Amino acid sequence: MAQHDILIVGAGLAGLRAAFEGVTAGLDTAVVSKIHPLRSHSCAAQGGVNAAINPKDDWHDHAYDTVKGADYVGDQDSIDMMCAEAPQAVLDLDAMGCPFSREEDGTISQRAFGGQNFPRTAYAADRTGHAMLHTLWEQAIKYGVKIYDEYYLMKLTTDKDRASGAIVMDIKDGKLHQINAKAVCVATGGYGRLFASNTNAMTNTGDGIAHAMRAGAPAADLEFVQFHPTGLKSSGILISEGVRGEGAYLVDKNGQRFMQKYAPNKLELASRDVVSRSMTLEIMAGNGVDGAVFLDVRHLGRELILERLPQIRQLAIDFEGVDPIDEPIPVRPTCHYTMGGIRVNKLGQSIGLKGLFAAGEAACVSVHGANRLGANSLLETIVFGKITGKDMVDFVKNREGKERPASSPEDLAQVSRQIAEIKARPVNEGVKQAVIRKELTEALQVDCSVFRDAQRLDRAWKAIEKAKAHYARIVVDDKSDAFNTDVITALELGNLILLGEATVKAAIERTESRGAHARDDFPKRDDANWITHITSVVDPQSGEVVLGRDAVRTVDNPAYAPQERKY
């Protein structure tokens, strides 16, 4: 059995940023990732990272924009902390060697993003996440973080009321390993693959959130799923909000801009939930073409497109067959980000399981509330990766974490049985995973996406029940040990189904419209009853998701009082 002081699951920006704190504090720090760290989906983030660096900007304004963007269910203590720490967090990355784009005088360039009143988004061309991820990986190599790459999380283990480590599978040979750690951090990202059309990597299956819920650490805000306005029509591949930040228009089939009808002030740069709903209404009214409207950058000119949006242009050419210099890009709202995750306080500590921490998209710290602002996700990873990493160090050095928890061999045996059971099921006596996945994700796409109501959610719930029943009989073709991606994807599907169950349950429960959760049957925001988080945890007896409540954390700031949200 391997032992470490700190175990981090997930090697994206949040995980590697937390690892940096552990290893530079002299602790034995290990990171487990089912893919090589540089493959993590953080690399796909394009537009940038928000921070009030410019002397004319003020982090309080950033915080205000974030509280409003979150539709008043974001946790104000976390939001204040994130926005205040943002400039230093970006400068940290810069000092590590991240090549942020510059102005003539050497200051870090910043562009406009949606839902904000100042151009405060720092960037590295249009591949900001990629540049940041490579930088943090470089630091992990420099300081000697132990990296278990291509190891898959099978279970988060506990010792009584405390996290004790994990059971992981070495994907290369299929062997199971038990890792014991004094502090465990989940940074496995979100679960956007629950929806058929999404901008996410195929690996974004919410493994860490699902395992935390099974281990008794509640998740929260799972009903809040962000649909990004501009996914490519045919593949869902992301076209950054930075494109609208640079001045792109959204136009209908007649080339007419339409956002003035919905957000007369901010137009295309209204908050994402607002823009996605507007586009969906236009498409439903027959003003789109083939389920899509268009993102038009032609007026920006060839030179600007080539200099600031080279990757975007290439994605449009490669995946949509359209050169944005000459033609508008067909786009539609596409599942992009899951605001919910493992419920933690502002230091990244789970509210339900001591010694368990979470950061990044896998966490619900909740700086995004009901709707995330563009470029706040990269910021969340580096601020809360850092803060959570520091708190884990303190936990291990000075608090309950000084003592090592016990690991039980029974956990290893149980996981071993689970895999054997899936492999043992004869192929002709079960249901193929591709069938279950397709039915599940398409049902959620139709009935639990941009617009919801009781009838649709009921259909979504039936799809969840069906998926659960089918999953009990799931079969795999590959019975071997080495690099068995058939088994891995089957296990990922199990995690998605659990998260789907919690998402739909919470969406049914929340009888109002707020942020990304828009219900036709409850079109108004209901501040009297719903300024609260809905939590979800797995009941150990029944295996079902049980909902609860957790209060929104507020600070004494009158500017954060709920107001009507206009852009």
Place this chain on the structure above:
Amino acid sequence: MQAAVAKTPAKAPPAARKVTFRILRGTLVGDQLTQKNQDFEVPYDDSTTVLGALEWVKGELDGSLTFRRSCRASICGSCGMYINGRSRLACKTKVKDLIYGNEAKNIAAGGEVVVISPQLNQPVLKDLVVDIHPFYEKVEVLKPYVQDGPEKEAHVTKDSFSQVNMVSNCIMCGNCYSDCTAMVENPSFLGPAALAKAYRFVADPREGDKTDRLKALSEDNGVWDCTRCGMCIDACPKGVAPMEAIVKLRALAIEAGNTHVKGAKKSMGLKGEIATWGVVNEPLMMLNALGPIGVLGQLGNALNLMKKGKVPSPLPFEHRPEGLAEVKAIYKELEENPLDVRTRAEDSGPGAG
């Protein structure tokens, strides 16, 4: 507005056709690798990528088919594999282009059979999955991080990262490493991706120890072990042009006084030879001077292949130089416009199909 409607490609093949995927499957028992081709009939339309087709096979026909993949948007670098005679990203490569060819993407028409095998120059673990650790170890050994030191420049400007940006487009997919001909001769060669990464640090004004880096890179298995065949430029899906970075490192290494090593001496002595015979391209000047990098890469490649007597050309389209006159013209151009290794780099361009 007519232009708002996406136009269909002019020579689109009919929708919903079938193509054969011939995939080299492999199993490793102990150290023993057993490989065998297996054919699958795959439906495709204009938008189907190789990755989409492989996912379909895995989901519908055979769940044991094994390959890496993640982002499906050519940014994570997982799905590099050897497709129709070249290392490519499965997610970025359209099935239609492989069958009918696509000149803009430099893909030759391959007909109704798409042939797929694992990347080259790396041990195979299973089917299309190779062991990526040797590749990464060569990156890690180069101290892949900005270091403090006396050569650190405190001030950066708008153009400071122009050179850095081009190579930091690299997604570490290993396609250049897979197609590298120098690697075949010398498996210890650091390889194009690692050297491009090294250049990323040498070119960064904030790097504090450029001199030591250049010295280390001048040793065995470093910049002088590249054969300048240009395959890495062709293979790169992100337009990084690793060979160009290697050439720039050579120039900077010589400038920094690393002239004692064999490769440097040879390179400096060859200058006359090129102009006279056109058979050895002086890399210091060869590259970068003639505009589109891709054309140059093809040119360097063609020269090398001719030199080695390798026929037929693996290039899908002919970009061979017309002959000595053209090489002389290149040389003249280079004399007039020497290589810029310090300031502005060309945009890295679209990268291979």
